Amino acid sequence: MSFCFNDANVAKIEALKKRYPSAQALSLPCLWMVQYQEGYISLDAIDVIAEVTDTPAMEIYRVATFYTMFHLEPTTQKRVLVCKTLSCKLCGSDAVLEQLKKHDVLVEHVECLGSCGTAPVMQIDDVNYENLTPTKVDAIVEGLR
Amino acid sequence: MSEMIEIIVDDKTYRAEEGSLLIDLLIREEIKVPYFCYHESLGADGNCRMCMVEIAGQKRPQIACDTLVKSGMEVNSKSTKIEKVHTDILELELINHPVDCPTCDQAGECSLQDLYMDYGLHDAKVTIVDKVKHDKKVDLGSNVMLDQERCVLCARCTRFTDKITHTHELGIIGRGDEAKVSTMPGRKLDNPYAMNVVDLCPVGALTSKDFRFHQRVWFLQSAESICHGCAKGCNIYIDHNKMKYQDDVIYRFRPRRNDAVNGFYICDEGRLSYKELETNRLESMLYDGVVVDEHEAIAQYKSLLTQYQGRVSVVIDANLYSEEIEAIVAYAERIGAKVFAPLECYNDPSFADDMLKSAQRAANYGAIVKMGLETNMPSDAGLIINFNHPTHFNAEAEIHFSTHKQESNALLLPMAAFSENSGSLINEVGLEQWCEKAVEKNSPAPTVLSWLEKVEG
Ligand code: SF4
Ligand code: SF4
Ligand code: FES
Ligand code: FES
Numbered sequence: 001m002s003f004c005f006n007d008a009n010v011a012k013i014e015a016l017k018k019r020y021p022s023a024q025a026l027s028l029p030c031l032w033m034v035q036y037q038e039g040y041i042s043l044d045a046i047d048v049i050a051e052v053t054d055t056p057a058m059e060i061y062r063v064a065t066f067y068t069m070f071h072l073e074p075t076t077q078k079r080v081l082v083c084k085t086l087s088c089k090l091c092g093s094d095a096v097l098e099q100l101k102k103h104d105v106l107v108e109h110v111e112c113l114g115s116c117g118t119a120p121v122m123q124i125d126d127v128n129y130e131n132l133t134p135t136k137v138d139a140i141v142e143g144l145r
Numbered sequence: 146m147s148e149m150i151e152i153i154v155d156d157k158t159y160r161a162e163e164g165s166l167l168i169d170l171l172i173r174e175e176i177k178v179p180y181f182c183y184h185e186s187l188g189a190d191g192n193c194r195m196c197m198v199e200i201a202g203q204k205r206p207q208i209a210c211d212t213l214v215k216s217g218m219e220v221n222s223k224s225t226k227i228e229k230v231h232t233d234i235l236e237l238e239l240i241n242h243p244v245d246c247p248t249c250d251q252a253g254e255c256s257l258q259d260l261y262m263d264y265g266l267h268d269a270k271v272t273i274v275d276k277v278k279h280d281k282k283v284d285l286g287s288n289v290m291l292d293q294e295r296c297v298l299c300a301r302c303t304r305f306t307d308k309i310t311h312t313h314e315l316g317i318i319g320r321g322d323e324a325k326v327s328t329m330p331g332r333k334l335d336n337p338y339a340m341n342v343v344d345l346c347p348v349g350a351l352t353s354k355d356f357r358f359h360q361r362v363w364f365l366q367s368a369e370s371i372c373h374g375c376a377k378g379c380n381i382y383i384d385h386n387k388m389k390y391q392d393d394v395i396y397r398f399r400p401r402r403n404d405a406v407n408g409f410y411i412c413d414e415g416r417l418s419y420k421e422l423e424t425n426r427l428e429s430m431l432y433d434g435v436v437v438d439e440h441e442a443i444a445q446y447k448s449l450l451t452q453y454q455g456r457v458s459v460v461i462d463a464n465l466y467s468e469e470i471e472a473i474v475a476y477a478e479r480i481g482a483k484v485f486a487p488l489e490c491y492n493d494p495s496f497a498d499d500m501l502k503s504a505q506r507a508a509n510y511g512a513i514v515k516m517g518l519e520t521n522m523p524s525d526a527g528l529i530i531n532f533n534h535p536t537h538f539n540a541e542a543e544i545h546f547s548t549h550k551q552e553s554n555a556l557l558l559p560m561a562a563f564s565e566n567s568g569s570l571i572n573e574v575g576l577e578q579w580c581e582k583a584v585e586k587n588s589p590a591p592t593v594l595s596w597l598e599k600v601e602g
Binding site: 043046056057058059061062065066111 | 307313314315316317318319320328329330331
C-alpha cells in the first residue's frame with residue numbers, strides 16, 4: 001500500500017479514537033483527512049482507512065461514493081462543485097453550468113451545499129460562491145489564477 | 146423460546162412466538178405478501194417497502210418485515226387501501242426498470258414479474274428513452290453477471306457477502322439514481338459460495354454465466370436430489386429438460402432449502418458438479434478397448450468369474466445409493482467374493498470449510514460407515530469387480546462398472562449416474578436422505594440393480 005497518513009493526521013486519528021465508541025465512527029473523518037492530504041481518495045487510502053477503522057474496505061468505498069464531496073480521481077484542474085439540488089436548479093444552476101463550460105475547470109455536480117437561501121451556489125476549495133449569475137461565474141473563475 | 150401469543154390477520158386468528166417477525170408468520174401461513182428485500186436467512190433490511198400491511202391503531206401502513214408480533218395485534222393485508230400502497234410502491238420500483246423480460250433469464254421465476262401481475266398492471270409513465278441507463282453486463286467474477294438496470298437495490302446480494310460469507314465483496318455504491326451494486330474497482334466477487342447470490346436475487350439482475358441464455362426456466366423440470374460433491378448432503382433441485390429430438394440433459398443444480406443440512410445454500414463446486422454428469426460418460430461396453438455387445442460382455446464377465454472363482458474382490462464406490470450397496474454386498478456373498486469400500490481416497494481436507502463443505506468427498510459416506518464395510522484396500526485379488534470406485538487397484542483381472550470413460554483394457558460396463566436413478570444416501574452425520582430420479586436418457590445405461598440381474602441371469 002502506497003498511502004500513509006502523515007504524522008499530523010496519525011495524531012488526529014489517535015485523538016479522535018477516544019471520542020467514539022467504535023473505530024468505524026472514524027470513517028468520515030479519515031476520508032476527509034485523506035482528501036485534504038492527497039487531494040483525492042485512492043483505493044490504497046481506502047484500504048488503509050479500512051484497517052484503521054476495522055471496517056471492510058467495501059463499506060469505506062460505499063461511504064466515499066455516497067457523498068458527492070469526496071473525490072475518487074486525481075486531477076490537475078481546479079474542482080468546481082456545482083449544486084444540482086432543487087433550489088439551485090430552480091434559481092439557475094443550469095446557466096451556471098453552461099457558463100463554466102467556457103473555463104478550464106473540472107465541474108462536479110453535487111448534492112445540496114446547504115446554502116439554498118442563496119441559490120444558485122458553487123463551491124471551490126471549501127468556499128461557497130452564492131447568488132451566482134453567468135457574469136459572476138466568469139469573474140470568480142478568472143480570479144482563481 | 147418466548148411465549149406463544151395470538152394475533153389476527155385478515156380476520157383469522159394465528160399463533161406466533163411473541164416478538165417474532167410478522168413477515169415470517171405471513172410467509173409460513175401462506176398469506177400473500179409482496180416483498181423483495183426480506184429473506185429468511187438474511188433477516189430484515191426494510192429497504193424495498195413492498196411488504197406493507199395495515200395494523201389496527203397505527204396511522205400509516207407498516208412494513209411486515211420489521212414488525213414484531215404482539216399479543217392481540219390486528220393486521221390487514223388485503224384492503225383496497227393496502228393494495229393501492231403495493232401498486233404505488235411497485236410502480237416506483239419499476240420506474241427505471243428496462244422491462245427486458247424477453248431476453249432476461251429470470252423471466253418465469255422473477256418477483257418483479259410476479260408482483261406486477263398481482264399488483265401492477267399499470268402503464269409506464271416514464272418512457273424507455275427517459276429511463277436511467279446503467280451497465281447491463283458487469284462480470285462480477287465467480288460466474289456471476291450483473292445487469293445494473295434490472296436491479297431493485299434490495300441488497301440481498303450484498304448482505305449475503307456481508308453476513309453469510311463475511312467476504313464483503315459486494316456493496317451498493319453511489320446514491321439516488323446513481324446507486325448500483327458493485328465490487329470495488331479492480332476487485333472481484335470471489336468466494337466458494339458466490340453463485341448463491343444468483344438464487345437470492347429476486348429479479349434478473351444477477352444471473353449465472355453458466356446458465357444464462359441456455360434454457361427458459363419454464364421448460365425445466367425439477368427433481369429433488371442430493372449433491373454428490375461431499376458427505377454434507379446438501380439438498381438440491383436437479384433442473385433438466387429433454388428438448389425435441391435431443392437427449393434429456395441437466396441445465397443446473399439449485400439449492401433446495403433444508404434447515405437441518407444446508408439451509409438455503411450450496412457451494413459453487415457442488416452447484417457446477419452437474420457438468421460431470423454430462424461429460425466424458427462411458428457409453429458402450431468395452432473389452433480390451435474394443436466395443437462389445439451385451440451378449441459378449443456378459444459371456445466375458447461370466448468366464449472371468451469362473452476363472453477366478455474364490456479369488457474375487459468387489460469394490461464399492463461410496464457415492465452409490467444405499468440400496469445399490471446392499472444389493473452388491475448380497476451379490477458378493479452369493480458369489481463368494483470379498484467386499485471392500487476404501488474411503489481413504491475421498492478424504493480431502495483442503496476442500497473442507499466451516500460453512501458446508503466437508504472433507505469427506507463421498508455422498509454416501511455415512512452408509513459405508515453404518516454398514517461396517519471393510520474400508521481397507523483389497524489385497525492380492527485375482528479378479529476385482531469395481532463398482533465405480535475412483536481408485537485404481539492392482540489385480541490380475543478387472544471388471545469395471547463405470548459411469549465415466551477410463552483408460553483400461555479391462556471389461557468396462559457403463560452404468561447409470563445418480564441423476565438417472567433414485568435411491569437413498571446417508572450423510573456424514575448419519576442423516577438419511579432420498580434422491581429422486583431426474584434424467585431419463587434416450588439410451589439409458591443400466592443401473593447397478595439391473596446389471597446385477599443381467600450378470601446373474
Ligand atoms: S443485484 Fe439483485 S440481489 Fe443484488 S441488490 Fe440488486 S436486485 Fe437485490
Ligand atoms: S458442500 Fe458438499 S454436498 Fe454441499 S453443495 Fe458443496 S459439495 Fe455438494
Ligand atoms: S439546493 Fe443548492 S445549496 Fe441547497
Ligand atoms: S421486505 Fe419489507 S421492506 Fe423489503
